[in-house]
Amino acid sequence: MSEQHAPLVSVRDLHKHFTLNGGLLRKGVAVKAVDGVSFDIQPGETFGLVGESGCGKSTLGRAILRLFDITSGEIHFAGQEIARASEKQLKPLRKRMQAIFQDPYSSLNPGMTVQQLVAEPMQIHGYSREEQRERTETLLYKVGLKQEHLQRFPHEFSGGQRQRISIARALSVRPEFVLCDEPLSALDVSVQAQVVNILQDLQQELGLTYLFIAHDLSMVRHISTRIGVMYLGKLVEVAPANALYQHPAHPYTRALLASVPQPDPRIRNLEQATLRGEIPGPTSVLPGCKFCSRCPHVMPVCRREVPAMQEIAPGHFAACWLFKV
Ligand SMILES: Nc1ncnc2c1ncn2[C@@H]1O[C@H](COP(=O)(O)OP(=O)(O)OP(=O)(O)O)[C@@H](O)[C@H]1O
Numbered sequence: 001m002s003e004q005h006a007p008l009v010s011v012r013d014l015h016k017h018f019t020l021n022g023g024l025l026r027k028g029v030a031v032k033a034v035d036g037v038s039f040d041i042q043p044g045e046t047f048g049l050v051g052e053s054g055c056g057k058s059t060l061g062r063a064i065l066r067l068f069d070i071t072s073g074e075i076h077f078a079g080q081e082i083a084r085a086s087e088k089q090l091k092p093l094r095k096r097m098q099a100i101f102q103d104p105y106s107s108l109n110p111g112m113t114v115q116q117l118v119a120e121p122m123q124i125h126g127y128s129r130e131e132q133r134e135r136t137e138t139l140l141y142k143v144g145l146k147q148e149h150l151q152r153f154p155h156e157f158s159g160g161q162r163q164r165i166s167i168a169r170a171l172s173v174r175p176e177f178v179l180c181d182e183p184l185s186a187l188d189v190s191v192q193a194q195v196v197n198i199l200q201d202l203q204q205e206l207g208l209t210y211l212f213i214a215h216d217l218s219m220v221r222h223i224s225t226r227i228g229v230m231y232l233g234k235l236v237e238v239a240p241a242n243a244l245y246q247h248p249a250h251p252y253t254r255a256l257l258a259s260v261p262q263p264d265p266r267i268r269n270l271e272q273a274t275l276r277g278e279i280p281g282p283t284s285v286l287p288g289c290k291f292c293s294r295c296p297h298v299m300p301v302c303r304r305e306v307p308a309m310q311e312i313a314p315g316h317f318a319a320c321w322l323f324k325v
Pocket residue numbers: 018019031032033051052053054055056057058059060215282
């Protein structure tokens with residue numbers, strides 16, 4: 001799935017299963033949050049990752065950052081295999097991979113000032129006091145906050161301002177790769193565009209690479225270079241952003257698009273009925289395509305075998321028996 005450059009992030013057959021401990025009937029049962037995902041992220045691009053709540057987007061993003069141990073598979077970052085790297089081996093890479101999360105209310109320590117919050121990652125990674133001070137001021141300016149905000153605490157800011165603080169904090173240690181895990185979802189629509197503009201401006205200026213997670217396609221449309229659509233732990237379609245909107249291939253992608261408000265009512269009605277039917281639970285071990293219980297095009301093979309990802313047009317991949325050649 002790679003294009004012209006060596007990818008910055010490369011994931012192969014990644015699995016992250018959580019073993020449930022609670023309840024007699026569920027004890028020892030595995031939730032396959034990420035169930036065999038492979039894709040690349042090119043330097044400088046924004047890879048949008050979408051799918052309904054619970055499909056495994058956050059788990060995939062956090063697995064790439066190695067915020068926990070994975071079950072199996074490979075993760076390469078800047079050419080280095082990190083899937084099995086120890087915390088000591090990961091330390092020099094940590095500052096190159098940062099994250100911005102959905103809820104800046106809970107991800108910012110309420111007892112720290114803005115200055116302390118932005119400087120803390122630099123302190124951990126051994127920046128001098130002078131560098132910390134200078135860089136904190138520069139970053140605050142870049143995200144549209146002022147010198148006078150430095151000594152204030154998170155509760156004194158609006159949601160959008162708090163997300164700006166999170167961005168400054170994430171960028172303080174000069175990362176190359178930033179996981180943006182639903183950074184807009186907790187914000188008012190009017191503020192979302194401002195945060196997107198800041199992220200895009202900083203990407204241009206600093207050559208950043210983003211993995212941008214959102215639960216619906218409308219949010220990632222304008223920011224993404226390519227988009228991956230995830231369903232119950234698997235990627236079902238990956239395509240350049242425009243191609244995904246203009247020629248969605250997988251019935252699940254078509255259904256997701258149909259649920260995005262469209263100016264043209266004929267487009268909205270296209271596959272609206274698709275997202276009926278039972279969603280298999282995250283611990284389901286049924287064979288075949290996981291979407292078959294909701295798919296309007298289901299065929300006998302779909303219930304027996306998992307379809308592999310296929311290139312159906314240049315750079316456009318789908319995992320669906322409809323496109324099997
Ligand atoms: N620590 C955990 N222990 C057990 N199950 C978990 C754990 N973390 C996530 N899961 C399960 O893994 C699946 C994927 O969750 P995940 O949060 O990655 O999905 P998501 O697509 O990011 O959803 P959302 O948009 O709601 O955040 C879900 O079924 C979830 O309940």
